[in-house]
Amino acid sequence: MFSVNHVLRVTVCAAPGGSAKPQRAVKVAEKSTVRTRKLPENPKVELATFDLPYITFYYNQKLLVYKIMAEEFATVVEKMKEALAAVLEEFYPLAGRLAQDEEDKVLYVDCEGEGGVEVVEAAAEEVEVAELAVGEAPEELMKELVPYTGVMNLEGLSRPLLAVQFTKLKDGIALGCAFNHAILDGNSTWQFMTSWAQLTRNEPISAHPLHNRSLARPARIPLTLPISPAAHELANPNPIPPSSLIARVFSFPESTILRLKSAANSSLPAETKPFSTFQSLAAHSWRSISRARRLPPDSITIFAVFADCRSRLQTPLPDSYFGNLIQAVFTGTAVHPLLTSPPEFAAGLLQKAIESHDAAAIQSRLEEYEKNPKMFYYTDAGVNCVAVGSSPRFPVYHVDFGFGRPERVRSGKNNKFDGMMFLYPGKDGGKGIDVELTLDATAMDNLEKDGEFLAVGGDDEP
Structure with a gap:
């Protein structure tokens, strides 16, 4: 069985009762x-x-x-x-x-x-x-x-x-x-x-x-x-995340990514737009995280994607635009259909939400904010949220100051709440993807024991 080939462990906040190593x-x-x-x-x-x-x-x-x-x-x-x-x-x-x-x-x-x-x-x-x-x-x-x-x-x-x-x-x-x-x-x-x-x-x-x-x-x-x-x-600081969060980096090699994408697209009718690599991996992660959280079947889980809007504007802007040009795109469903349906159900929800976030939707979001500006906090994400930031398309391993490519690129502790994912290209090149994920300690323990998340089919040995 082929599995995720590496898991990098980072304790964001030590779980109660855990032993600490000398610093x-x-x-x-x-x-x-x-x-x-x-x-x-x-x-x-x-x-x-x-x-x-x-x-x-x-x-x-x-x-x-x-x-x-x-x-x-x-x-x-x-x-x-x-x-x-x-x-x-x-x-x-x-x-x-x-x-x-x-x-x-x-x-x-x-x-x-x-x-x-x-x-x-x-x-x-x-x-x-x-x-x-x-x-x-x-x-x-x-x-x-x-x-x-x-x-x-x-x-x-x-x-x-x-x-x-x-x-x-x-x-x-x-x-x-x-x-x-x-x-x-x-x-x-x-x-x-x-x-x-x-x-x-x-x-x-x-x-x-x-x-x-x-x-x-x-x-x-x-x-x-x-x-x-x-x-x-x-005067009103952003609430501090709970003290039992754990971060892990799961490295999905290119062969695993291709299998996930093939599984999500295997039952699509002819002439249907196929799911992207991102949609396939995101759907797999969403389902696995919801399963690891042991959520009740009738509870609602939300998936948020911080989408780049440069190419989506009525007058598109180039990649060189310096500033923020992202907006959060949301979709959601009850846990029961998410976990009992095949992968294309979750991937389809994500595809629809991302593709519907066009110039008109962006304009509407901007106008809504301008009418009623507000501060956003971690608690706004909800308890069953999965959110994705960063992108495997960013050239993080091309940042060479003259002494070679980085051995590893990682995120710090900031902006990591329960369910936050950062995606990076795999450090070994190719089309592999590293998923830096933060979860409650109990859910993370469940996820690491979940064979369906860590092994996605095939005959390769780990």
Whole structure:
């Protein structure tokens, strides 16, 4: 029986009664600020309607782990910092600060003040690359490697919009990045990372960012933020996720992905549009997670996809548009038909929801928000939700700063709630997909014992 070929274990919050391993401290050696080398022509970038729903989410965290010789660390970091200053000339909103017009309460990025990117240099010289790439990484270690855990996007009013940490490992370097999610989405994140890597390699960037956010939506929306304006202190923080969440990375090789897709499409009538790779894998995950949660047959479960709207707008925008151009697309069903029907039932629900989110649906969602702007919190997802962010199409393993591709790309703790999935391309290349999933500890234990989730048919040996 063919099975998922690797499971990477990450404890997001230790389950009650669990034993803790001795922690190796990450020692901070230096903190500095890297600023753009010239002021932009447009020093004020107003946030668009697409950006505003994420103001009460947390900074989006990514960790990239590379193999290098220990003695190369100082040279590598200095070169990456020089390239960071250069790339900020193109991606200048990341060097700014959030601000709010005192008169009309419109949020914008101030790009001409005393901004810059926070840079931390640290060392964890007892930690090996393999622990972060293929082994178990304790929560406390992850928190020390990736900055801004627990920091909300609206705190960008007083904090940098990008924080970077270089940590020297025993045999490599850990690059932890925290991006303010009200400023950019996943597409823009990896455009920035790719461009930064290209400049570090002394190559020109391959695509210049498009900063005109009025192309996405010209409306100016006042917001009442849950903060004390004088002190910029949170008045109504986003609820903290439960303390029993567990994260795992399940690696689905290309052969398994093809079998899932074949199973979902096997019974479709002729001339019916086939299900995509994403729809097939998402349907498999949705059904498996619902089964692992032991949900009552008549309960409702929701699936949410954060869909890129660049190509869906009435006037499409290119991938180079820098900002947020995503919206959550929802579908749902009772648990009984989800689990008792063949895979094409779930895949069909997902396909219909995604394809119906066209320019008209996007416009309607924007208008609805503009009439009644609101803050969004984890509790809005509901108790039986599965949500997908990131994409296996993002070139995360092409971020080469001159010393090879990452050994592993992972997410930090932020924005992980019960049922949240992040999809990445498989680190070994091909069309494999890594699924980084967070679940309640009990449900995760059930899922890991679920042969139907981990083995999807075929004659290969694990």
